[in-house]
Amino acid sequence: MKFDTATVVSYSPTGTTTRVLKGIVEGMKSNLSLVDVTSPKVRKTAVLPEGDVLLVGMPVYSGRIAKEGRALLEKLRGDGRPAVAVVVYGNRHYDDALLELGDILREKGFKVIAGAAFIGEHSFADEKYPTAIGRPDGYDLPVIRSFGAKVAKMLGAADSVSELPEVDLPGNRPYKVPSTMPEGSPVTDVETCVHCGKCAAVCPVGAVDPKDPNATDGVACTFCCACVKACPTGARVLRLEPVASLGKKMWDNFSSRREPEFFMPTPSKK
Ligand SMILES: Cc1cc2nc3c(=O)[nH]c(=O)nc-3n(C[C@H](O)[C@H](O)[C@H](O)COP(=O)(O)O)c2cc1C
Missing domain, CATH: 3.40.50.360 (Flavodoxin domain)
Structure with missing residues (x-):
């Protein structure tokens, strides 16, 4: 083909x-x-x-x-x-x-x-x-x-x-039935926020108000952490429990390196 x-x-x-x-x-x-x-x-x-x-x-x-x-x-x-x-x-x-x-x-x-x-x-x-x-x-x-x-x-x-x-x-x-996440979102530390708007720009559900990042829609937020990773000053942080502890939980239980897996059909004999 x-x-x-x-x-x-x-x-x-x-x-x-x-x-x-x-x-x-x-x-x-x-x-x-x-x-x-x-x-x-x-x-x-x-x-x-x-x-x-x-x-x-x-x-x-x-x-x-x-x-x-x-x-x-x-x-x-x-x-x-x-x-x-x-x-x-x-x-x-x-x-x-x-x-x-x-x-x-x-x-x-x-x-x-x-x-x-x-x-x-x-x-x-x-x-x-x-x-x-x-x-x-x-x-x-x-x-x-x-x-x-x-x-x-x-x-x-x-x-x-x-x-x-x-x-x-x-x-x-x-x-699998996915676990339910609490309502809420990462928050912004007003002392270190430089109002660059990156958190709002990267949010995949439009939950962050570009004028006031702390006004984040906690119902829409999926905790994808795009805003946390994009923040240039580390002002955007995930504090809400139990989500905030998941990083440690993952590291404690799932830090051994896994490898990619491929699935291809078994070739049929012509
Ligand atoms: C809410 C949420 C749930 C997740 N659940 C799992 C999971 O069940 N298993 C897993 O190994 N990783 C899980 N992850 C990690 C993501 O699958 C992983 O970081 C992925 O690389 C993110 O893709 P992206 O960079 O394209 O957004 C989860 C991440 C989030 C935000």
Whole structure:
């Protein structure tokens, strides 16, 4: 199958999912058409892509795909096109997220030909509790590209979509019930805040008031920590319990390095 451009849909509040997807497309040696649906404005207006092959990447929140991304996927229409499901998680586990993403893509009419779970810096990681900090890193990137190369090889070897086998993805149905998060959000230390507006600009749900970061909508906030990571002075901090202790909990229990996993169909004998 000939394909010039890999179309990528990514929801990625702290950027690791988008980095992984870009690495996959590099490995495919294909042109990249990226629809980054992290910003709420883009999600409202995004024209979802046509194209020969679609890659969709979502971060794992509580063992499921992040719900803002899930809502967006409802807009997709596959019309039998091949798709690749990618989840990025913070070194604990991805539980049912990859299966869920694959199921949604199938429901939307795609043929899911491959899947992968990669590790990204944990949203709650900091210098003290650095779970998966810096990932994807120099060890991950060649692995990420090699997944892209395998996908490209599989597509190149088929004469048409009908020849491409579908992949089985790991996970359980019914999917894991995600833990409920409390109402609230990170807060801003007024002494160190320089009013640069970065916290408001990166918030994927538009919860932060650009004029007064402390006026954050605690119902809308997903604790993605994009604002905490983007703050140039460290003024934006997560203090609300029990969320604030999750960084330590992750580090205490899930600091042993996990490695990426690929799922490709077993090639059928012609
Ligand atoms: C609310 C929330 C829940 C999360 N749940 C999980 C999880 O169940 N397993 C895991 O390993 N990482 C979990 N993470 C970490 C993210 O999956 C990880 O940091 C990912 O790289 C974030 O992707 P992004 O940089 O594209 O936003 C969670 C993060 C947040 C904010």
